[in-house]
Amino acid sequence: MTPAMAPSPFRFWTRLTLTRLTGRRAADLAEFLEHLRTVPASVIFHHTHHFLVQHQHLSPEPPNDLAFWVTNVLQEDRLGERLAAIDTVQFPSLEDLRDRVVGVIDEYLETRQELRTAPPGEEFHFMDAISFTLPTGHQARTLAEFARELRQVTYGAIAYHLFESRLRVGSDDNDFSRWLERDLSEPELAAGVRKLDPYTYTMEGLRQRLLGLIELRLGTTAPRA
Amino acid sequence: MTAGLDAYAPFVGRATIEELRLLGERLRGRRVQHINSTAVGGGVAEILNRLVPLLLELGINTRWDVIRGGDEFYAVTKAIHNALHGQPVTLSEHDVAVYRETTEQNLRTLALSDDIVFIHDPQPAGLIAGRAPGSHWIWRCHIDLSAPVPSVWEFLRPTVERYDAAVFSAPQFSRTLPIDQVLIAPSIDPLADKNRELDARTIESIVTSLGLDPGRPLVTQVSRFDRLKDPLGVIEAYRLAKKYNDCQLLLVGGSATDDPEGQAVLTECRDRAADDRDIHVVELPPTANIEINAVQRASTVLVQKSLREGFGLTVAEALWKAKPVIAGAVGGIPLQITHKYSGVLTHTIEGTAYWIKQLLNAPDFARHLGENGREHVRHNFLLTRHLRDYMLLFLYLGHLGQSVITLD
Known part of the structure; x- marks a missing residue:
């Protein structure tokens, strides 16, 4: 059996991030909420995603800066847990994700009379992500080539195709699933990738999980000797 | 001969080096001028000594100039430095005149025609007055x-706002x-003497030569003898821990x-340590990088109990050696340590003592912190990340104000 050849190759891009300081800071939940309502969406992206690459060896905990600060600095464990549990993967846009974060905090504040204040020096600093995307030169036309290249690319490349292209560039699907389904006629594999919750893996764990799915598929399509 | 970019691949992976080259291609031929106030000594010169050759290797036409100034100028800039750090210092009219005059002199002698001019710290900040049209300036x-x-x-602010x-x-x-x-x-350089791997014999020989017992637990703080590093607080914390745990302390x-x-x-510190032969207060020359490396590697726990800190790169150095670190939650230290994941952040002498005991008594947890710490440094505080951020x-x-930038 000849391996399926995609009409157009999958070109791996990567994304690199420069952190822009906004000068905004919050010492309690009221200030935190106020800023969350008004910061650019790219700030929401930064605080819900940079942990994945920057602290990738620590995932699945802590999941995002917002939950981490609320839990560990303000010691509002109940709210921290709810923020950590926000299912980022289900939100089609950063504005939807922002609405959910704001909604969870709003709801919590309705029941709180007194606000805890962060100790001096441990305020929350809002930061922005400036994303640079660029082609890496890695590309694949077959599933085997795709697996080979996936082993070599950086975490930034995996993050770009799984998170960034969907939330920041506005695609309706992750890039891997779209190519697998449209160009390689692998709808089941595409669905398997789509079904992953990438926020619950380390970046290396995510790479291995993707490779595992592909190898399983290759095992069933590989020509017999 | 300094190490080239490929020498970093074993630490950060081949793909990361590839990414640096991809960025370099997009900046090839661009002229970048770094300007600071000293060619030797201090963290800025140390980092430029490593970054400039790597930027050149990547095809970025980089040069590094140093401003000139007399003793009076450097006394003024030292005062500015201290005041920016929050120490109660004021500038007289004469101080301002000295600063401006030296800036004028440097404007007359330095060629400021590069595409990007990268000014380090307040001393040369006033050179922005000589900005060429079309150039970009970074402070x-x-x-x-x-x-x-x-x-x-x-x-200083009106000057900074012109960048x-x-x-x-x-x-x-x-x-x-x-x-x-x-x-x-x-960042730290994994290939520098202060951070490179050392064999066990070298480490033991250095530790023994400093009068330490390599067979017993060692708690160490590496820092200048400066009140803001709280060495006396470290001695107090050690004394509290020592009641329950046999250990040595090295400052x-x-x-x-x-x-x-x-x-x-x-x-x-020496007076306070006089009655305890397990407290070692050691002064080393600034060139003793291998000795510092060895004592960090020989330590059971490293402490950085700063009360105020710029960035605190000694923390990154210790984490890179996969050591459990207890550090004050000040300055850049919380960026390097996530409490109880990649180290321990403390606020008090008692808290520091508590964690010294915990880490001495729970070696598996201590090892886990150290391993997480090393990975955190690998991804965030090595020279290659610094190089990447400067290129970004x-x-x-060329895209000021944008949040998503596509570099085809």
Whole structure:
């Protein structure tokens, strides 16, 4: 059996991030909420995603800066847990994700009379992500080539195709699933990738999980000797 | 001969080096001029010594110039430095005149025609007056600006506002400014003598030569003898822990002969340690990089109990050696340590003592912290990340204000 050849190759891009300081800071939940309502969406992206690459060896905990600060600095464990549990993967846009974060905090504040204040020096600093995307030169036309290249690319490349292209560039699907389904006629594999919750893996764990799915598929399509 | 970019691949992976080359291709031929106030000594010169050759290797036409100034100028800039760090210092009219006059002299002698001019710290900041049309200027602040003396900051602020972007090492150092501010942490070089791998024999020989017992637990703080590093607090914390745990304490730092206050702190430490032969207060020359490396590797626990800190790169150095670190939650330290994941953050002497005991008694947990710490440094505080961020900043100058930038 000849391996399926995609009409157009999958070109791996990567994304690199420069952190822009906004000068905004919050010492309690009221200030935190106020800023969350008004910061650019790219700030929401930064605080819900940079942990994945920057602290990738620590995932699945802590999941995002917002939950981490609320839990560990303000010691509002109940709210921290709810923020950590926000299912980022289900939100089609950063504005939807922002609405959910704001909604969870709003709801919590309705029941709180007194606000805890962060100790001096441990305020929350809002930061922005400036994303640079660029082609890496890695590309694949077959599933085997795709697996080979996936082993070599950086975490930034995996993050770009799984998170960034969907939330920041506005695609309706992750890039891997779209190519697998449209160009390689692998709808089941595409669905398997789509079904992953990438926020619950380390970046290396995510790479291995993707490779595992592909190898399983290759095992069933590989020509017999 | 210094190591080239490929020498870093074993630490960060081949793909990361490839990414650096991809960025370099997009900046090829661009002329970048770094300007600071000293060619030797200090963290800025140390990092430029490594970064400039790597930027050149990547095809970026990089040069590094140093401003010239007399003793009076450097006394003024030292005062500015201290005031920006929050010490109660004011500038006289004469001080301002000295600063401006030296800036004028340097404007007459330095060629400022490069595409990007990268100014480090306040000393050369005034050179922005010589900006060529079409060039981009960056001000890199290595100082903790979280609580500057207002009058001194107000003196500097109008100058900083003329730049295209300012770079800070920690988010709390940023100010309200009408220009872009970015976060670029400093870094350590895994190939430098202070950080490279050492064999067990070298480590043991150095530790023994310092009078330490390599067979017993060792708690160490590596820092200048400076009150803001709280060495006396470390001695107190050690004494509290020592009631329950056998251990030695090493306070080791650079020579303090040219710093009267440092000399006084060193004497106080020695006095405080006099009745305990397990406390070792050691002064080493600034070139003793391998010795510092060895004692960090030989330590069971490393402490950085700073009360105020710029970035605190000794923390990254310790984490890179996969050591459990207990550090004050100040300056850039919280960027390097996530409490109970990649180290321990403390606020008090008692808290430091508590964690010394915990880590001495729970070696598996201590090892786990150290391993997480090393990975955190690998991804965030090695020289290659620093190089990447500088190149991204250079590229950003062509896209000011944008959040998603496509580099086809």
